Amino acid sequence: RLQGDWSSDVCSSDLCLWESPLDSAADQTEPEGILREFRMAEALAFLSRICPSTAEGLRRLLREELSNIRVASAVEIALKAEKLLESGPDAGRMCAHPHLVERIFEDGSRAENDVARQLWAGLLATSCTIEGNDESNLVFIDLLSQLASVHVQILAAACTRATKVVSGFGTISSKPLACTISEIKQITGLHDFLRVERELQHLTDLGLLENKLKSSFFLPMDEIHITPTGLALQLYARCHDRQKS
Numbered sequence: 001r002l003q004g005d006w007s008s009d010v011c012s013s014d015l016c017l018w019e020s021p022l023d024s025a026a027d028q029t030e031p032e033g034i035l036r037e038f039r040m041a042e043a044l045a046f047l048s049r050i051c052p053s054t055a056e057g058l059r060r061l062l063r064e065e066l067s068n069i070r071v072a073s074a075v076e077i078a079l080k081a082e083k084l085l086e087s088g089p090d091a092g093r094m095c096a097h098p099h100l101v102e103r104i105f106e107d108g109s110r111a112e113n114d115v116a117r118q119l120w121a122g123l124l125a126t127s128c129t130i131e132g133n134d135e136s137n138l139v140f141i142d143l144l145s146q147l148a149s150v151h152v153q154i155l156a157a158a159c160t161r162a163t164k165v166v167s168g169f170g171t172i173s174s175k176p177l178a179c180t181i182s183e184i185k186q187i188t189g190l191h192d193f194l195r196v197e198r199e200l201q202h203l204t205d206l207g208l209l210e211n212k213l214k215s216s217f218f219l220p221m222d223e224i225h226i227t228p229t230g231l232a233l234q235l236y237a238r239c240h241d242r243q244k245s
Helices: 006-011 025-029 031-050 052-065 068-086 098-108 114-126 138-144 149-161 181-188 193-205 230-238
Strands: 164-166 172-174
Touching: 031 052, 031 068, 031 098, 052 068, 052 098, 068 098, 068 114, 098 114, 098 138, 114 138, 114 149, 114 230, 138 230, 149 181, 149 193, 149 230, 172 230, 181 193
Parallel strands: none
Antiparallel strands: 164 172
């Protein structure tokens, strides 16, 4: 997707198909290989625009250090973030702190599915300001980097299903939220209930799910509590390019 003013940025981002990291010369002439190169070039052009000081390091990371799978994931995150930003005001003036861009690009490249990549893209987009010195997303980057795909699925379900409550001080919280065992299996794709409990406990330990008293091992459990904390709701909001609170 090369449009308007972006074309000159893409051309200046060192797009050299003959120096491509693709596996073979044949790959470079295949339509899929050429498309990958153009997508990489556009991603690098976008990153160079929002954070020029990281351009060379990120180019080296893509072309020399990351696996093909991680490269594809990182490029997808950058392009999703670009799409989020381009519809907003002052899109061409937005920039981001170098440390945040580097962390999002490297940690986000490990994202295992499109849901996780969309969250990373949202964090990259909300890291951009006109001044370019906002580091408030660092805490959310640290949290998201500790979530595997199953945790992302639970987080997304909890935050989208939650009934939000705003206090008089503007603090956002959630009413208690529970789902059935069948629902949690559908959300996570897991059928090992002990594994499900471990993953839920990980989210609780990170402060993303409300703590609850453990039920007795000998009593049947017909509902699973997945009430998101205020921190989880903030993380999810930042990952969806919503206004910072």
